Amino acid sequence: MKEVAELAGVSRSAVSRTFTDGASVSARTREKVEKAAKALGYKPSLIARSLATNRTKLIGLVANNFQNPAFLDVFDLFTSELQKRGFRPLLVNLSGDTSPKKFVELLKQYSVDGVIVATSTLPTSFANAFQTAGIPVIHTFGKYQANANVHVVGIDNEFCGSMAARTFCERGYKKVALLGGPETATSTQDRAAGFVGTSGQLGLEVAKTCFAENYTYQSGRVAMGEVMEDRSVEAVFCGDDLICMGAMDAARAAGKNIPEDIGFLGFNDIAMAGWDAYALTTIRQPIRDIIMSSVELVVGMVENPARSPEIRLFPCSVVERGSLRPVSRS
Amino acid sequence: MKEVAELAGVSRSAVSRTFTDGASVSARTREKVEKAAKALGYKPSLIARSLATNRTKLIGLVANNFQNPAFLDVFDLFTSELQKRGFRPLLVNLSGDTSPKKFVELLKQYSVDGVIVATSTLPTSFANAFQTAGIPVIHTFGKYQANANVHVVGIDNEFCGSMAARTFCERGYKKVALLGGPETATSTQDRAAGFVGTSGQLGLEVAKTCFAENYTYQSGRVAMGEVMEDRSVEAVFCGDDLICMGAMDAARAAGKNIPEDIGFLGFNDIAMAGWDAYALTTIRQPIRDIIMSSVELVVGMVENPARSPEIRLFPCSVVERGSLRPVSRS
DNA sequence: CGCAAAATTGCAACCGGTTGCAAAAAAATT
DNA sequence: AATTTTTTTGCAACCGGTTGCAATTTTGCG
Numbered sequence: 001m002k003e004v005a006e007l008a009g010v011s012r013s014a015v016s017r018t019f020t021d022g023a024s025v026s027a028r029t030r031e032k033v034e035k036a037a038k039a040l041g042y043k044p045s046l047i048a049r050s051l052a053t054n055r056t057k058l059i060g061l062v063a064n065n066f067q068n069p070a071f072l073d074v075f076d077l078f079t080s081e082l083q084k085r086g087f088r089p090l091l092v093n094l095s096g097d098t099s100p101k102k103f104v105e106l107l108k109q110y111s112v113d114g115v116i117v118a119t120s121t122l123p124t125s126f127a128n129a130f131q132t133a134g135i136p137v138i139h140t141f142g143k144y145q146a147n148a149n150v151h152v153v154g155i156d157n158e159f160c161g162s163m164a165a166r167t168f169c170e171r172g173y174k175k176v177a178l179l180g181g182p183e184t185a186t187s188t189q190d191r192a193a194g195f196v197g198t199s200g201q202l203g204l205e206v207a208k209t210c211f212a213e214n215y216t217y218q219s220g221r222v223a224m225g226e227v228m229e230d231r232s233v234e235a236v237f238c239g240d241d242l243i244c245m246g247a248m249d250a251a252r253a254a255g256k257n258i259p260e261d262i263g264f265l266g267f268n269d270i271a272m273a274g275w276d277a278y279a280l281t282t283i284r285q286p287i288r289d290i291i292m293s294s295v296e297l298v299v300g301m302v303e304n305p306a307r308s309p310e311i312r313l314f315p316c317s318v319v320e321r322g323s324l325r326p327v328s329r330s
Numbered sequence: 331m332k333e334v335a336e337l338a339g340v341s342r343s344a345v346s347r348t349f350t351d352g353a354s355v356s357a358r359t360r361e362k363v364e365k366a367a368k369a370l371g372y373k374p375s376l377i378a379r380s381l382a383t384n385r386t387k388l389i390g391l392v393a394n395n396f397q398n399p400a401f402l403d404v405f406d407l408f409t410s411e412l413q414k415r416g417f418r419p420l421l422v423n424l425s426g427d428t429s430p431k432k433f434v435e436l437l438k439q440y441s442v443d444g445v446i447v448a449t450s451t452l453p454t455s456f457a458n459a460f461q462t463a464g465i466p467v468i469h470t471f472g473k474y475q476a477n478a479n480v481h482v483v484g485i486d487n488e489f490c491g492s493m494a495a496r497t498f499c500e501r502g503y504k505k506v507a508l509l510g511g512p513e514t515a516t517s518t519q520d521r522a523a524g525f526v527g528t529s530g531q532l533g534l535e536v537a538k539t540c541f542a543e544n545y546t547y548q549s550g551r552v553a554m555g556e557v558m559e560d561r562s563v564e565a566v567f568c569g570d571d572l573i574c575m576g577a578m579d580a581a582r583a584a585g586k587n588i589p590e591d592i593g594f595l596g597f598n599d600i601a602m603a604g605w606d607a608y609a610l611t612t613i614r615q616p617i618r619d620i621i622m623s624s625v626e627l628v629v630g631m632v633e634n635p636a637r638s639p640e641i642r643l644f645p646c647s648v649v650e651r652g653s654l655r656p657v658s659r660s
Numbered sequence: 661c662g663c664a665a666a667a668t669t670g671c672a673a674c675c676g677g678t679t680g681c682a683a684a685a686a687a688a689t690t
Numbered sequence: 691a692a693t694t695t696t697t698t699t700g701c702a703a704c705c706g707g708t709t710g711c712a713a714t715t716t717t718g719c720g
Contacts, residue, residue: 001676011700016678023679026686026698047386047441048676050377051705066406067601069399076396079423088440089421093409110418111377217605249606271397275547276579277607331706341670346708353709356668356716378706381675 001042008036019044050111057087059298060112062103064094064119068215068242069270070287074118077291085299087113098122100129108133114298116140118291120157120187124150136301140294143186144311151301153294153312155285157187160316161194163283164237164265167318169202172328173235173263177208177227179247181215181239188239191267195237207233212243220246228254235263235324241270245278248323263324279322286314331372338366349374380441387417389628390442392433394424394449398545398572399600400617404448407621415629417443428452430459438463444628446470448621450487450517454480466631470624473516474641481631483624483642485615487517490646491524493613494567494595497648499532502658503565503593507538507557509577511545511569518569521597525567537563542573550576558584565593565654571600575608578653594653609652616644 005012010029017023018033025033036042050056061078065071079089090112092103107115107130114136117127120143127139127150142152168176178195180188188211199206210226212219220243227236228251238244244266248258256262266273266282273280293312301307335342340359347353348363355363366372380386391408395401409419420442422433437445437460444466447457450473457469457480472482498506508525510518518541529536540556542549550573557566558581568574574596578588586592596603596612603610623642631637 012677013679013700014698016676017699020678024698029698043435043439045381045441045676046439047377047380048705049678051375051381051676051707052678054705056377066409067402069402072397072399072402075405075421076423076425079396079421080425083423091405091409091419091421093406093413095406095410105373109373109376111375217601245605245607253606271547272602275575275607276583277575277605342707343670343709344668346706347669350708354668359668375706378675379708381677381706382708384675 001044004033004036004040004042007040008032016044055302056111056113058090058110058112059087059295060090060092060107060110060115062092062094062107062115062117062119064096064098064121065215066093066095068240069272070241070268070285071118072271073287074291077288078116078118078295081292081295082299085295087299094119094122098126100126104129104133104135107135113302114138116294116298117142118294120154121182121185124186136298136305138294138298138301140290141187143190144313148309148311151297151309151311153290153297153310154314155290155316156313157190158194158197160267160283161191161196161237162198163194163316163318164191165195165198165202165204167265167283167324168199168235168237168263169204170327171235171263171325173204173325175205175207175232176235176237177210177230177233178206179220179223179227179236179238179243180209180211181243182213183211191239212239212246215240215242217242217246217249220244221250223247224250233262235259235265237265239267241266241268241273241280241282244280244282245272248278248280259323259325265318265324269319273319274321281321281324282319283316284319285316289314331374334363334366334370334372337370338362346374385632386441386443388420388440388442389417389625390420390422390437390440390445392422392424392437392445392447392449394426394428394451395545396423396425398570399602400571400598400615401448402601403617404621407618408446408448408625411622411625412629415625417629424449424452428456430456434459434463434465437465443632444468446624446628447472448624450484451512451515454516466628466635468624468628468631470620471517473520474643478639478641481627481639481641483620483627484644485620485646486643487520488524488527490597490613491521491526491567492528493524493646493648494521495525495528495532495534497595497613497654498529498565498567498593499534500657501565501593501655503534503655505535505537505562506565506567507540507560507563508536509550509553509557509566509568509573510539510541511573512543513541521569542569542576545570545572547572547576547579550574551580553577554580563592565589565595567595569597571596571598571603571610571612574610574612575602578608578610589653589655593655595648596653599649603649604651611651611654612649613646614649615646619644 015033017025018030082089116138118140120141130137138151141154212223224247266280269282269284345363347355348360412419446468448470450471460467468481471484540553542553554577596610599612599614603612
């Protein structure tokens with residue numbers, strides 16, 4: 001920097017200002033500096049800038065679900081959106097370790113400008129911990145709650161559960177099962193509540209309620225064993241497409257045809273749901289919108305940390321494929 | 331930091347040294363400092379340290395394949411291994427943009443300590459560009475070449491192609507097809523070379539050679555249309571599991587049974603390959619070893635950048651499932 | 661106990677930028 | 691043309707650590 005200043009015949013402040021937008025530099029000075037910088041191949045150091053401005057342009061993404069294909073979209077969008085805005089993505093892999101303390105410390109040391117906590121399997125308190133530590137945070141896929149003190153972007157899980165119940169009714173199912181994701185996840189609880197509640201209202205019998213241990217094909221497979229103990233269930237609402245595919249294969253292995261003998265309704269609409277071998281009818285969660293909105297929000301908070309907590313919920317829709325019987329024309 | 335020093339009754343150097351391992355501090359001083367630090371909730375700022383030491387502990391992962399489930403493992407391992415070693419993962423999403431210049435600049439500004447370029451679809455020159463810019467770089471999934479001036483970790487693609495040919499022969503196939511990944515990828519070229527070469531030696535006829543446009547189910551599906559123009563091919567060697575699954579579904583849609591009418595051999599062994607609906611026999615690439623080795627190597631280079639370029643190739647193996655007919659007992 | 665060697669400590673400079681403030685220069689006003 | 695207002699510029703302090711060097715303290719040994 002000093003060299004550039006000398007070559008351009010100006011002060012260090014001048015070169016700093018040329019590379020800081022919004023700073024006061026005359027056109028002539030800027031030109032001189034830019035020429036000198038090009039000649040010397042100079043680019044300001046982000047590290048030094050971070051130290052001086054107390055802003056790192058680093059946004060952390062904390063996730064604990066690195067094995068779910070749904071997260072491919074998350075990673076893709078998160079990184080590309082941040083890059084587009086001149087921020088940098090720092091990934092934090094929670095995988096198992098669930099104590100907030102440690103990670104708040106970690107991210108504080110990393111000096112990230114903000115954090116997106118992208119998981120529904122962690123309690124609200126996890127995201128809150130960042131908030132109280134003074135780190136702007138978005139709880140993506142988090143739980144909606146009226147008195148939220150943290151930004152939440154995601155979907156209305158309860159409503160989605162309700163939507164699942166209606167979907168079954170429209171197709172004339174009478175007796176169904178719920179095969180949720182991990183029981184401790186707020187998303188699971190909310191969907192279950194919506195599903196069971198609306199089923200009750202519509203006269204749909206929820207004969208079985210089971211939960212997969214985690215969001216994997218394998219867990220879905222084993223949990224389906226439990227569902228099938230009741231041989232009269234006509235359709236299953238699964239908490240995740242992966243789980244659902246495992247469940248479908250378990251059903252097929254037991255000799256059932258889909259959707260004639262048993263129907264399946266998934267959740268998320270991952271790429272594989274569209275594959276012929278599954279042709280899964282599923283509730284689509286608009287991950288794209290959710291992530292883009294989260295990024296926008298977190299970047300916004302960097303500018304204005306005092307922004308009051310918002311809840312952004314996106315609508316889901318069922319995408320019709322072949323794993324449920326068609327809507328009954330009544 | 332100053333506060334900690336004052337509270338502990340020592341100089342700033344002393345507190346710095348307590349938090350720098352390998353530095354010279356007496357037990358008594360360290361104790362005083364640690365107590366003071368705890369009292370004040372002090373943790374050294376990584377930013378400031380980076381500025382002073384010219385080391386950021388940031389490692390970049392540049393990837394252009396955010397939609398392939400195989401990369402879930404990559405992201406998972408990359409992040410967790412780095413975290414374990416006290417480094418931080420910075421993701422760079424290439425997606426389409428393939429000009430090295432821009433990204434070398436980007437990563438130089440980010441001041442990463444090292445870079446892992448994880449893709450086989452980029453020319454060797456891409457990784458080289460980092461090298462010449464003075465950034466330690468590993469080309470993961472890169473092309474092996476004797477006169478390499480860049481670290482490469484991956485597999486022997488040519489040998490794998492050869493292995494595929496032998497696999498077909500063992501099972502008595504006579505006439506097969508190659509359905510590769512993107513034709514410009516070095517991995518595709520090398521596998522094709524090995525496959526075609528060994529087929530020739532073994533008297534296996536490669537009746538068709540096609541390439542999918544990218545590593546997706548959909549591309550595999552459409553490319554399979556081309557393969558099926560020749561109705562006599564008995565088995566297909568695919569450049570990727572995703573492509574293979576698309577191809578399988580195209581074959582099924584055309585009324586073929588797997589493996590009776592047509593066999594499939596995939597590549598990578600992604601999680602879905604084990605799903606009942608595909609039960610894909612595939613060549614397993616040890617992604618876990620590859621990534622762990624890459625991380626180890628890049629971290630090693632941070633310590634000693636002059637380390638001379640290494641080639642680390644890991645063995646692949648075919649994992650037997652149900653998409654090929656069994657080995658013929660001759 | 662005295663002295664040399666080794667270990668510890670503090671000083672001060674440095675890493676590479678930013679920014680408040682006052683001085684200088686340019687532009688606008690009368 | 692003189693004066694006021696606005697814009698541009700440089701100075702110097704600061705961000706929060708590290709580290710070479712010399713001074714000081716501890717330790718080891720005869």
